[in-house]
Amino acid sequence: MDSNNFPDNCGVGEREARIYSSLVSKRHFRLGHGIGRSGEITAVQPKAAGSSLIMTLTNSLALHAIKLSGIQASSCFVVPMATGMSIALSLLSLKQKRPNANYVLWPRIDQKSCIKSIVTSGFELVVIENVREGEELRTNLEEIQRKVQELGAGNILCILTTTSCFAPRVPDKLEEIGEICKSQDIPHVVNNAYGLQCSKCTHLIQQASRSRLDVFVQSTDKNFMVPVGGSIIAGFDDNLIRHISKCYPGRASSSPSTDLLITLLSMGVKGYKDLLKERKSNYKALQEKLSECAKKHGELLLSTPHNGISMGMSLQTFQCNTEEAVTDLGSKLFTRLVSGTRVIPTDGKKSEICGRTFSSFGAHCDDYGSPYLTAAAAIGMTSQDIDLFITRLDKVLTKSAKTKDSNQVDS
16 A cells, blocks of 8 residues: 555655565565654655554554553554653653753663663753662652752653562652642653553553653563564653654654554454463462572562562572672573573672763662562563573572582682
């Protein structure tokens, strides 16, 4: 349905979706025009009727999937950019409505893309350090309120919160922050990177929408098992979401939309619901087995009940308090084909990111107090993945313990 596929088409423009390689042409289903127009990414393109139809269907199905996940959003659109860049687009769009605002209040979440989305957009990053409650790292509401009073609500572009995160960090207190945003008339943007798959995250977003929550952004690959390169910008105000779509400069690749459309049609409603149910079951199974493994080696599973995706295991007896020790344990797991785990030391190492210095970056705080390892039960994980991970982790920890005992004997 795109004009480049019409047998008698005569293209005399600068962009006519001519594709030199037959392999590339097949890879993209001969859809070369992309989506949107120069004025708006969600606009229908006359000579790309097929791509425009795919875009429209994908946005509708994405909104349906969001609602199935538990969020009654009113509007969304798929963007051919990962979460960080889509957050940047959202922030820059809000700037047009708040031209005098330059500060972004950001409860600390140690992911570089979050920091870069703020700084690259030209805004002033205001880090809100987390507070430890039990073994969880939680939102410091008092510090947020203090910063609002100090900087002035009119000078704050938004408060950028997070749902999905690595334990022992847990989702931000979205409802309470939503109340602050409502009372102070400050936009509220949520980084919901892989939160659609978790009912705890979606519940927080739905509840916060009753006070104030302007935009929430999520990854397509982390939530729907498609290749990296797309995200969904969604919200509860059609006009605001349309405004953000109009701020996207130029056309865009249709590949992320095509991938998501094919995937959602393949899943169907039942398939998607089954995957969500399976993920929740796998979380409980991973939690139980990792706890057993931890006890076997004199460690414990960190108590982080507010995090429904990630969990952490202490590494006190393995002395993972240096970069060298972390690299050693992490490399042993990686060489055994275990990916996705993170080993966090307590060495207080300084890291500079976008001109800002952070201590113990990766731990979501300057000093958690003890080293730990994280693992996550994400959508698509299988029970076999869990069993293989626990078996390989057990072998690595056993070997590390023997090495440690041997070194102590030698000394």
